[in-house]
Amino acid sequence: MKSFDVIVVGAGPAGATAARHCSMLNLKTLLLEKERLPRYKACAGGVTKATYREIGFELPERIIERECRGVRFRVKEFEKDIRDNETVIYMVKRDCFDEFLVEMACNEGAEVKDGEECTSVQTGPDGVHVNTERGSYSANIVIGADGYYSRVLKSLRNRSDDVRFCVLCEVPVQRAWIDDYLGDLALIHFGFVDGGYAWLFPKKDSISAGIGASFIKSKELPERLKAFLRANNLSTEVRIKGWFVPFTKFAFPAYADRIMLAGDAAGFVDSLTGEGISGAVLSGKLAALTARDCHDSGDFSEAALSEYHKRCQKSFGNDLMYASRAADYLLKYTDLILGTIARNNEALYKYLKTLKGELDYKSYAEWFKRKMPALLLKRVFSS
Numbered sequence: 001m002k003s004f005d006v007i008v009v010g011a012g013p014a015g016a017t018a019a020r021h022c023s024m025l026n027l028k029t030l031l032l033e034k035e036r037l038p039r040y041k042a043c044a045g046g047v048t049k050a051t052y053r054e055i056g057f058e059l060p061e062r063i064i065e066r067e068c069r070g071v072r073f074r075v076k077e078f079e080k081d082i083r084d085n086e087t088v089i090y091m092v093k094r095d096c097f098d099e100f101l102v103e104m105a106c107n108e109g110a111e112v113k114d115g116e117e118c119t120s121v122q123t124g125p126d127g128v129h130v131n132t133e134r135g136s137y138s139a140n141i142v143i144g145a146d147g148y149y150s151r152v153l154k155s156l157r158n159r160s161d162d163v164r165f166c167v168l169c170e171v172p173v174q175r176a177w178i179d180d181y182l183g184d185l186a187l188i189h190f191g192f193v194d195g196g197y198a199w200l201f202p203k204k205d206s207i208s209a210g211i212g213a214s215f216i217k218s219k220e221l222p223e224r225l226k227a228f229l230r231a232n233n234l235s236t237e238v239r240i241k242g243w244f245v246p247f248t249k250f251a252f253p254a255y256a257d258r259i260m261l262a263g264d265a266a267g268f269v270d271s272l273t274g275e276g277i278s279g280a281v282l283s284g285k286l287a288a289l290t291a292r293d294c295h296d297s298g299d300f301s302e303a304a305l306s307e308y309h310k311r312c313q314k315s316f317g318n319d320l321m322y323a324s325r326a327a328d329y330l331l332k333y334t335d336l337i338l339g340t341i342a343r344n345n346e347a348l349y350k351y352l353k354t355l356k357g358e359l360d361y362k363s364y365a366e367w368f369k370r371k372m373p374a375l376l377l378k379r380v381f382s383s
């Protein structure tokens with residue numbers, strides 16, 4: 001049986017980042033992916049400036065479909081464009097983006113096996129065994145970065161996060177039409193559905209359109225998406241796909257003896273925006289760092305790996321918890337809160353700062369709570 005220091009299961013942003021950093025930290029690393037790469041991933045492909053910075057290397061031009069400098073913010077019928085003087089969201093297609101991250105992990109020395117699904121994980125005192133359809137591998141640690149339906153998570157417990165269902169489609173559109181309609185803006189429409197939002201993310205020659213919502217029956221979402229496409233003069237002759245987005249509340253550990261969970265497997269997604277590439281990249285890095293520490297100390301126990309959970313909480317846990325609390329209010333009182341934000345330039349520019357990683361949610365919320373009475377009065381008297 002071939003043995004490694006670390007086996008990473010799943011080659012999305014979490015797994016590719018974990019494998020790259022493990023290799024950079026001189027750990028003998030295997031990255032297992034069940035699909036052949038490049039593979040499709042249901043995702044709008046928005047990479048915020050803050051996340052781009054965390055990736056840690058330049059993405060080549062061919063990977064970046066469009067650079068958005070701002071957002072068209074719609075709340076019910078109200079619409080406002082807000083632009084920064086720099087890119088705030090990089091638009092990518094996940095098949096190319098993820099394949100490139102894997103290429104970077106390979107360049108650092110990670111061994112990659114795609115088209116090989118992990119079927120089970122067994123931990124014991126002498127190591128962890130990862131079984132696939134083709135054979136078995138052993139390691140000191142396994143990093144479960146295998147997404148929403150994580151097999152590694154299932155070897156520990158059932159998923160216990162809050163979950164939102166999203167539908168999306170990729171609409172092919174002439175580049176000139178996109179330039180004219182959206183240009184360098186991502187469109188986010190709150191209040192189009194109850195308890196969620198709809199989006200249009202412009203790529204080079206297509207638009208990613210989708211809806212994510214908590215309060216609406218998932219069966220109704222495809223029809224709502226078609227209505228959204230019609231409202232934006234886009235074709236409804238599209239293939240609609242659906243996928244789940246998990247949101248942890250950090251109530252359950254993302255680790256056990258010899259195991260760490262990263263990205264969607266651990267539910268590290270922002271419940272306000274549905275942004276999960278950030279949590280995937282950050283947790284992938286922290287899992288690698290913790291794996292290195294465990295190898296240095298020779299201790300792969302649950303107690304040693306609890307350091308990983310602490311690191312995640314410290315790095316992005318507060319933001320995820322804030323997002324979760326804020327989402328409960330914002331999606332319930334959409335017009336009152338988001339309608340007020342949309343009518344105020346300062347509030348919108350501060351929102352762009354959160355996308356750039358220059359302002360955390362806590363500071364934004366505190367600022368907004370202080371300003372809210374004045375902003376509401378202004379809104380009432382100007383209407």
Ligand SMILES: Cc1cc2nc3c(=O)[nH]c(=O)nc-3n(C[C@H](O)[C@H](O)[C@H](O)COP(=O)(O)OP(=O)(O)OC[C@H]3O[C@@H](n4cnc5c(N)ncnc54)[C@H](O)[C@@H]3O)c2cc1C
Pocket residue numbers: 009010011012013014015032033034035039041042043044045046047116117118119145146147148149150151166167168210242243244245262263264265269274275276277278280
């Ligand atoms: C509709 C939709 C739109 C979204 N839009 C955005 C967005 O614009 N921006 C953003 O930041 N986030 C977005 N997200 C969230 C984002 O897609 C995820 O949070 C992100 O992909 C998580 O990365 P990951 O590496 O943890 O998991 P994934 O990207 O899901 O990767 C997991 C990998 O593991 C592989 N795998 C699964 N099981 C096994 C197994 N048993 N053995 C081996 N391999 C396995 C899978 O094939 C996959 O390649 C969106 C999500 C949805 C559903």
